[in-house]
Amino acid sequence: MDAHTPAPVPPPGCPAHASGARIPLHGPEFAADPQAYYAYMRHYGPTAPVELAPGVDATLVTDYATALQLLQDPATFRKDARLWRDFNEGRIPQDSPVVPLLAYRQNCMFSDGGEHLRLRQAITDSMARIDTQRLARNTERISDYLISQFGSRGSADLLGDYAKQLPLFVFNELFGCPAGIGDRVLFGITGMFDGVNAEKATAVLFGAVQELVTLKRSRPGDDVTSWLMQHHAKLSDEEMVHQLALLLGAGAEPLRNLLGNTLHRLLTDDRYADGGGLIDEALDDTLWDNPPMSNYAPHYPAHDMEFAGEKVQAGDLMLVSFAAANSSPALTAARSSGSNRSHLAWSAGLHGCPSKEPARHITVTAIEHLLNRLPDVELAVPEDSLIWRPGPFNRALATLPAKFTPVPASGRGDARPDVSGTAAGAQAGDRTGGEGKEERKGRWSQFLSWLTS
Numbered sequence: 001m002d003a004h005t006p007a008p009v010p011p012p013g014c015p016a017h018a019s020g021a022r023i024p025l026h027g028p029e030f031a032a033d034p035q036a037y038y039a040y041m042r043h044y045g046p047t048a049p050v051e052l053a054p055g056v057d058a059t060l061v062t063d064y065a066t067a068l069q070l071l072q073d074p075a076t077f078r079k080d081a082r083l084w085r086d087f088n089e090g091r092i093p094q095d096s097p098v099v100p101l102l103a104y105r106q107n108c109m110f111s112d113g114g115e116h117l118r119l120r121q122a123i124t125d126s127m128a129r130i131d132t133q134r135l136a137r138n139t140e141r142i143s144d145y146l147i148s149q150f151g152s153r154g155s156a157d158l159l160g161d162y163a164k165q166l167p168l169f170v171f172n173e174l175f176g177c178p179a180g181i182g183d184r185v186l187f188g189i190t191g192m193f194d195g196v197n198a199e200k201a202t203a204v205l206f207g208a209v210q211e212l213v214t215l216k217r218s219r220p221g222d223d224v225t226s227w228l229m230q231h232h233a234k235l236s237d238e239e240m241v242h243q244l245a246l247l248l249g250a251g252a253e254p255l256r257n258l259l260g261n262t263l264h265r266l267l268t269d270d271r272y273a274d275g276g277g278l279i280d281e282a283l284d285d286t287l288w289d290n291p292p293m294s295n296y297a298p299h300y301p302a303h304d305m306e307f308a309g310e311k312v313q314a315g316d317l318m319l320v321s322f323a324a325a326n327s328s329p330a331l332t333a334a335r336s337s338g339s340n341r342s343h344l345a346w347s348a349g350l351h352g353c354p355s356k357e358p359a360r361h362i363t364v365t366a367i368e369h370l371l372n373r374l375p376d377v378e379l380a381v382p383e384d385s386l387i388w389r390p391g392p393f394n395r396a397l398a399t400l401p402a403k404f405t406p407v408p409a410s411g412r413g414d415a416r417p418d419v420s421g422t423a424a425g426a427q428a429g430d431r432t433g434g435e436g437k438e439e440r441k442g443r444w445s446q447f448l449s450w451l452t453s
Helices: 030-032 034-044 064-071 113-127 130-151 156-161 166-174 179-194 198-218 224-230 237-270 275-288 322-324 327-337 355-372 423-425 443-452
Strands: 047-053 054-063 155-157 295-301 306-309 310-312 318-323 402-404
Touching: 030 275, 034 047, 034 322, 047 318, 054 064, 064 295, 064 318, 064 322, 064 327, 113 224, 113 237, 130 155, 130 156, 130 166, 130 443, 155 156, 155 166, 156 166, 156 355, 166 179, 166 237, 166 355, 166 443, 179 198, 179 237, 179 423, 179 443, 198 224, 198 237, 224 237, 237 275, 275 322, 275 355, 275 402, 295 322, 318 322
Parallel strands: 054 318
Antiparallel strands: 047 054, 155 402, 295 318, 306 310
8 A cells, every 4th residue: 555545444343453463254244244354455465364263374365366376376386284384383273163174184175286186087087977967857856855845834944944955965866875874974064064063073974974985885886986986096995085075075065155145146136036047147146246165275385485475484374265356356347248257266277166067057956946846935034134154264144034935845756866876776765874774864864765755
């Protein structure tokens, strides 16, 4: 800033009034109006000093061009979280809520060079084998099941009752989870992201995925888990567990948020009142304005250097603000000219999202089917009463209350997904989860029972 530029005023609730204070990305104030914080951060330049959680410092890239520079330079900015200096030197609280999403794991997200290429290729090749027609059919039928649970009430929380559950069910199907394993996958992922006994939830998820790997080694099916095993990268069992946990966890939360944020946009913006063909437009606008993961892509400089006019040290934690980059003034012209896919919601470079096409397909199908079943659905509370979930990484509502004319449940015969060749199909009759026990109480078991009732 020059001498004639007035000093920026921090947003309400931001303690950055004090000289040198970092800008907090946690707490209800940031969640309520993150764009006010991003606007304030731009006065620092292309990067800003932030606090992800108490005691966890980072540098956040808020400028679009600078974000691309970081994301597309893997030689300078590494993904291996074992380089995180503050963590290695004991300055990060072990029980910090952000550690599970930042600490090193043996998967492609936290790897570099040849190891990253090997693991990443196995994932992209396996995800490319997903049949879009089958994915659409299964998404529609899972949607039918979820709507059957609340449709007769005439009201629902479209987050908890629909957007939160649908991705988990779709992924259980894609990865060939039988009843008991699928129940534990749902429990584990839900607990990890909701922060409810996250340590236990993480252990449950990894235990369930380990059991799934063991099952698929002996009984492969027509599913992503089996395709990963059959890939020429020859993943070990340990590598399989970490790649599957990554795909299930990293896919569920962003897709839940994308589905919920797009529904929010459709229900609160009159431009989309005609529905139908405007779902894709609403989805793209959501990816621009309310990306499901607003701040993430952790990177670490390989050496001390100057970046974007600031000195950074080897091992500094640096994140990209997809939300701030998308709203950069430099992008205004590109967006107004119709360049709808130049946003960074899917990240960019070698670590860009490998599942963006299935994610788009699931989101559009799920919303279209919901609107077809509930054509008069509308928000049940004033928009300004909605609460956004706190957190430095995600952009997501806590609830999305809606009301509609009650509808009867669809017929069971029309709602059975194509599970041929998967463990879900093979075990829909016996409901066992790999341990030989009856598992009828979990949500995935209930869904499989519903299919055959």
